Structure formats: C-alpha cells, structure tokens
Amino acid sequence: MSDTLVVAEHRRGELEDISYELITAGRELADAMDGDLHVAVINGDVDSHAEQLDRDGVDTIHTVDYGKGFNHDVYTQAVTELADSLSPRTVLIPHTATGMDYAPAVANALDNPLVTDAIDLQYDEELTVAREMYSSKLESVIATDSTQAVVTVRPAEWPPTESDGSAAIDAFEAEIDEAAITSTVTGFEETVGGDIDISEADFIVSVGRGIEDEENLELIERLCDVTGATLAASRPICDNEWLSKGRQVGQSGKDVTPDVYVAIGISGAVQHVSGMKNSERIVAINNDSTAPIFDIADYGIVGDLFEVVPALIEEVE
Amino acid sequence: MKALVSVAEVAELGDDFEIDGLTIDERYLGYSLNEWDDYAIEEAVTLSEADVVDEVVVVTIGPERSEQTIREALAKGADRAIRIWDDAVANVDALMPEMKTRILASVVEAEEPDIVFTGVQSDDDAWGATGVALAEEIDFGWAAVVTELDLEPDDGVAHVRRELEGGLEEVTAVELPAVITIQTGINQPRYASLRGIRQAQQKELAVKSLDDLGLNESVLDSELALTELYEPETESETTIWDGEPDETAAELASFLRETEVIES
Numbered sequence: 001m002s003d004t005l006v007v008a009e010h011r012r013g014e015l016e017d018i019s020y021e022l023i024t025a026g027r028e029l030a031d032a033m034d035g036d037l038h039v040a041v042i043n044g045d046v047d048s049h050a051e052q053l054d055r056d057g058v059d060t061i062h063t064v065d066y067g068k069g070f071n072h073d074v075y076t077q078a079v080t081e082l083a084d085s086l087s088p089r090t091v092l093i094p095h096t097a098t099g100m101d102y103a104p105a106v107a108n109a110l111d112n113p114l115v116t117d118a119i120d121l122q123y124d125e126e127l128t129v130a131r132e133m134y135s136s137k138l139e140s141v142i143a144t145d146s147t148q149a150v151v152t153v154r155p156a157e158w159p160p161t162e163s164d165g166s167a168a169i170d171a172f173e174a175e176i177d178e179a180a181i182t183s184t185v186t187g188f189e190e191t192v193g194g195d196i197d198i199s200e201a202d203f204i205v206s207v208g209r210g211i212e213d214e215e216n217l218e219l220i221e222r223l224c225d226v227t228g229a230t231l232a233a234s235r236p237i238c239d240n241e242w243l244s245k246g247r248q249v250g251q252s253g254k255d256v257t258p259d260v261y262v263a264i265g266i267s268g269a270v271q272h273v274s275g276m277k278n279s280e281r282i283v284a285i286n287n288d289s290t291a292p293i294f295d296i297a298d299y300g301i302v303g304d305l306f307e308v309v310p311a312l313i314e315e316v317e
Numbered sequence: 318m319k320a321l322v323s324v325a326e327v328a329e330l331g332d333d334f335e336i337d338g339l340t341i342d343e344r345y346l347g348y349s350l351n352e353w354d355d356y357a358i359e360e361a362v363t364l365s366e367a368d369v370v371d372e373v374v375v376v377t378i379g380p381e382r383s384e385q386t387i388r389e390a391l392a393k394g395a396d397r398a399i400r401i402w403d404d405a406v407a408n409v410d411a412l413m414p415e416m417k418t419r420i421l422a423s424v425v426e427a428e429e430p431d432i433v434f435t436g437v438q439s440d441d442d443a444w445g446a447t448g449v450a451l452a453e454e455i456d457f458g459w460a461a462v463v464t465e466l467d468l469e470p471d472d473g474v475a476h477v478r479r480e481l482e483g484g485l486e487e488v489t490a491v492e493l494p495a496v497i498t499i500q501t502g503i504n505q506p507r508y509a510s511l512r513g514i515r516q517a518q519q520k521e522l523a524v525k526s527l528d529d530l531g532l533n534e535s536v537l538d539s540e541l542a543l544t545e546l547y548e549p550e551t552e553s554e555t556t557i558w559d560g561e562p563d564e565t566a567a568e569l570a571s572f573l574r575e576t577e578v579i580e581s
C-alpha cells in the first residue's frame with residue numbers, strides 16, 4: 001500500500017482552487033497505488049479549512065495549527081514531518097508562487113527527488129510524471145524509482161473535486177523549531193491596476209515580444225485605433241515598461257474573457273495562456289508555426305506581424 | 318558583502334526540429350543567457366555599484382560553449398566567473414535540480430557568499446526549483462519569485478516582495494545569508510558596453526571539475542530518469558488562414574466583422 005499526501009493552499013483566509021484540483025489528482029494516484037489520500041492544511045483557520053477540504057476521496061485531513069498565514073519555514077518543517085510520519089509514496093504540492101517557495105526545500109530536507117510542474121501523473125509500479133519543456137514545445141516523461149518523491153502540480157490541469165467526503169480529521173502536532181524560522185511575511189500588496197481595466201474588454205489585441213522594439217508598438221496601437229480594440233500585452237512588454245503592468249495578461253497579471261482575443265507575436269507560455277484561454281475566440285499571428293499559441297487558437301496566421309498587421313490596418317480602413 | 322549569482326545557459330528550440338531519442342540535435346537549438354538570470358546579474362551588479370556588495374561572482378554548470386554566456390555576465394559587471402564541467406557531468410541525460418543543488422552547494426561552501434541570486438526558473442527546463450533547494454541544502458534563508466529587494470546588511474535582513482498570482486505581492490523579511498530567486502521585471506537589465514566586453518576578456522574565468530570542487534560522481538546520482546521526449550499532440554482544431562499577408566489579413570478582417578467586434 002502506498003499513500004499520497006497533498007498539501008492544500010490558502011491565502012488570506014480562502015482556500016485556493018488548486019487544493020481541490022490536487023484532491024482529484026491525489027485520489028487518482030492513491031487509487032492506482034491502492035493507498036490512502038491524506039490532505040495537509042497548515043496555518044490559518046485550519047478547522048474551517050479542514051471542513052471545506054472534506055471532499056470525496058479524502059481519507060484523512062491533517063491540520064497543523066501554528067501561525068496565521070503562509071510561512072515557508074513552517075510549511076517546510078510541517079510537510080517534512082508529516083511525510084516522515086505518514087511515509088507517503090508521493091507528496092503533491094501546488095506549482096504556484098507559494099508552492100515554489102517551499103516544495104524544493106521539502107524535497108531537499110527529505111532527500112527526495114523532486115519533479116515540478118506536472119501535467120500528468122501515472123503509476124504502474126513506478127511513478128511517472130509528464131511535464132513540459134522548451135517553452136511548452138515539447139513534453140517529457142520523468143520516471144521516479146524512489147520510495148518517496150515530491151511532485152509539484154500545475155494549476156487547472158485536473159478538475160476540482162466538488163462532492164462532499166467523509167474524511168477523518170487529525171490535529172497533527174508538528175514540532176516546529178522556532179530557531180529555524182528565518183522569514184516573516186508582513187503583509188500583502190496589490191500591484192497597481194494601471195491606466196485601464198482590460199478584464200472588462202470585449203475585443204482585445206495583445207502584443208508580445210515579437211514586436212521587438214518599443215517604437216514598433218505604434219503599429220499595434222494604430223491597429224487598436226482603427227478596430228476599436230483594447231490593447232493588452234504579454235509579460236516581457238510590461239517588464240520592459242513599454243506598457244503599464246495593468247495591461248499584462250496572465251498568471252501574474254489579469255484574467256481576460258473577451259469575445260475576440262488577437263495574440264500578436266506571443267508564443268503562448270502557460271503563464272500567459274492561463275489568463276486568456278477562456279476568451280470566446282482566439283486568433284494568433286506568429287511567424288513560428290510550432291508556437292504553442294496555435295494549440296489553443298481557433299484561427300491562426302503563420303506570418304510576419306510586420307507584414308500582416310499593416311495589411312490588416314489597410315483592410316479595416 | 319559578497320554575492321554569488323548562478324547563471325544558466327538555456328537552449329531555445331527553432332521553428333524546425335527533430336527529436337532524436339531523448340535529445341534534440343544541437344543544430345536545432347539556439348543558446349542564450351537565461352532571461353531570469355539576466356535580471357539576477359543586474360540586481361547583483363547594481364548592489365555592487367551602490368557599494369552594498371563588494372564582489373559579484375557568477376557560476377554556471379555548463380560546457381565550453383557556455384563561456385559565451387558567462388562572459389556576458391562579466392561584461393555586464395560581474396567580477397569573476399566559475400564554470401563547472403567535466404566528462405561525468407557531460408554524460409548526464411538531464412541535469413536535475415538535485416544535482417545542480419549539490420554542485421552549487423560546494424561552490425557556496427568554497428566562496429562563502431552572504432547572498433546568492435538565482436533566477437526563478439530556467440527557460441528551457443523550467444524546473445523553478447534550484448534556488449530554494451540550494452537554500453535548504455546550505456542552510457541559508459530564502460525568498461522565491463522576488464520582484465523587489467531592499468537589503469539591510471547592518472540588520473542582517475533582506476526585505477523583499479514576492480510575486481503571487483493575479484497582481485498580488487507578498488511582503489516578506491528574510492534573514493541573511495539568503496538565496497533570492499529573481500523574477501523578471503525586478504529591474505531593467507543593461508546591455509553590455511563595448512568597454513565591458515573588452516574588460517570581460519581580462520576577468521578571471523575558472524573552469525572546475527567535480528574533483529576540483531572536492532566532489533565525486535555521486536552528486537550526479539538521481540532516482541529520476543528522463544524516459545520520454547515528444548511533441549505533444551494537440552486536440553485543437555485551429556483554422557489556419559493561408560496566403561499572402563493581404564489575403565490572410567482580409568480573412569481576419571472579415572472574421573472580425575462577422576463576429577461584430579468591428580463594424581462592417
């Protein structure tokens with residue numbers, strides 16, 4: 001029998017969706033291994049979180065009531081102790097900014113191998129993990145023949161488990177070494193919204209690194225003028241301060257759901273796609289036919305934006 | 318204060334490529350400095366210019382080819398470089414974070430930096446793991462996905478902002494020594510000046526084997542194995558408009574009119 005341990009994520013009093021997605025992924029693994037599914041919830045209002053995490057397929061929920069919110073030193077120690085005490089075959093942690101801040105430390109403290117950003121998990125005597133490489137152009141499979149492995153799981157790859165469960169709830173007395181806590185979270189801040197709210201727009205033209213130079217942005221601005229589209233961008237454009245952060249689409253920017261999203265010179269990295277994949281219709285203009293943006297686009301033009309966009313402006317005018 | 322910056326040379330896949338077993342032939346790959354590490358170098362060099370840091374050492378685990386990348390870091394203002402490579406490392410199918418962690422840990426032991434900068438992730442492998450794993454290994458504090466750094470060496474702390482999802486940032490204080498994993502956008506990386514490029518030729522670039530670091534091949538042991546590499550199948554049914562730019566543009570324009578996002 002081989003168990004699976006899942007670590008839930010919460011922020012400012014709310015459980016994040018990834019927690020319920022991990023329950024789905026964890027249950028599938030636990031079934032394949034004929035083992036139990038354990039869920040850990042650490043810090044915060046653990047009792048109310050535990051109640052919410054009691055979903056179908058969860059065997060035991062372990063609460064670690066220590067501090068108010070996330071602290072990576074506490075998380076690292078608590079998950080390490082839980083893994084030592086439960087000996088799960090696999091520890092699943094969200095591949096989020098929060099997970100990235102403690103999962104590698106947990107793996108290292110346990111002397112376990114670590115595989116990150118899993119998009120598929122299979123167990124057949126061995127645990128195999130599928131993940132993307134080369135900016136999502138390729139997938140690879142990593143096999144783990146260890147007795148225990150830590151895997152971080154990409155958000156929105158598994159559906160969340162919705163239905164209620166009947167898990168046992170266990171208060172885990174973690175022995176947290178205070179001297180080893182060297183970080184303190186002092187607060188949160190929203191990065192400024194910027195000059196415009198792109199999340200309400202019906203028609204978005206979004207520009208990426210394919211534009212090459214700040215002065216070339218004028219071309220896309222002209223397209224927006226003649227079509228009435230709202231201008232948005234991928235991260236590098238905002239990192240370069242060519243456009244305000246408020247126009248960034250993606251995981252660390254805004255989620256958008258327009259009727260039409262035209263991606264120009266954007267490769268389609270997962271962190272970008274997560275913010276625009278729910279657009280009604282997606283059009284991509286990119287000169288690389290293997291760019292992953294074409295995997296989610298409804299319509300595509302494989303071509304040079306410096307030729308296609310001027311022609312489009314002319315056509316609309 | 319001494320800063321160590323770990324930099325990776327990353328591979329980018331061209332438009333056209335072939336997979337050969339578990340590898341891609343070098344013909345189809347272009348190499349460059351990892352985007353995130355460019356920001357990490359800038360952060361360290363800025364601190365050195367502000368006299369907060371006295372020495373910036375860059376380290377890469379990479380073949381001879383990667384000297385171009387590490388020279389770029391020297392040209393941007395790092396003081397000296399270490400490149401780690403030998404036959405045993407070259408023989409590894411895939412450099413897993415645990416291997417990089419053990420190797421970099423021995424560099425930290427030898428160099429004794431007060432702060433280590435890494436990128437959030439390497440663009441090609443996208444593990445997003447090496448910095449935090451290294452911190453745990455060497456018993457440093459850490460902060461991951463950092464978009465603002467304010468060092469107070471006299472108090473022994475780093476005040477950082479960590480980027481979370483959806484435009485939210487976490488404000489955190491970390492005791493030094495620490496590993497900081499740098500997110501893009503934290504600064505505006507400079508271009509290497511001609512003078513910088515010339516000076517970089519004179520700067521020390523030490524090449525070391527595992528043996529030189531006092532390590533043996535067991536640091537390359539892993540219970541992970543790369544077993545498959547393939548192009549993902551897409552379920553999408555994308556309509557590609559073919560033709561000259563004016564033809565494809567006309568298709569797109571009529572699509573926009575049909576969907577009524579622009580007036581006809």
Ligand SMILES: Cc1cc2nc3c(=O)[nH]c(=O)nc-3n(C[C@H](O)[C@H](O)[C@H](O)COP(=O)(O)OP(=O)(O)OC[C@H]3O[C@@H](n4cnc5c(N)ncnc54)[C@H](O)[C@@H]3O)c2cc1C
Nearest residue numbers: 208209210234235250251252253265266267272287288305
């Ligand atoms: C924690 C984290 C959070 C992140 N959050 C976000 C986020 O919120 N939003 C976001 O966008 N990214 C985010 N990223 C970054 C993301 O991983 C990618 O690096 C980024 O999305 C790439 O932007 P891009 O597609 O514009 O650039 P690239 O990936 O460089 O793609 C440029 C594209 O332009 C094409 N191109 C080049 N020239 C032309 C031409 N003349 N004509 C047509 N096409 C051309 C190329 O073929 C290529 O496909 C995040 C990363 C991390 C690690």
Ligand SMILES: Nc1ncnc2c1ncn2[C@@H]1O[C@H](COP(=O)(O)O)[C@@H](O)[C@H]1O
Nearest residue numbers: 323325378435436438439444445446447
């Ligand atoms: N081969 C390497 N040599 C030196 N540093 C590396 C190497 N690979 C990764 N790193 C560092 O670790 C960071 C995260 O990489 P990864 O965990 O591979 O996604 C990078 O931004 C680099 O700072």
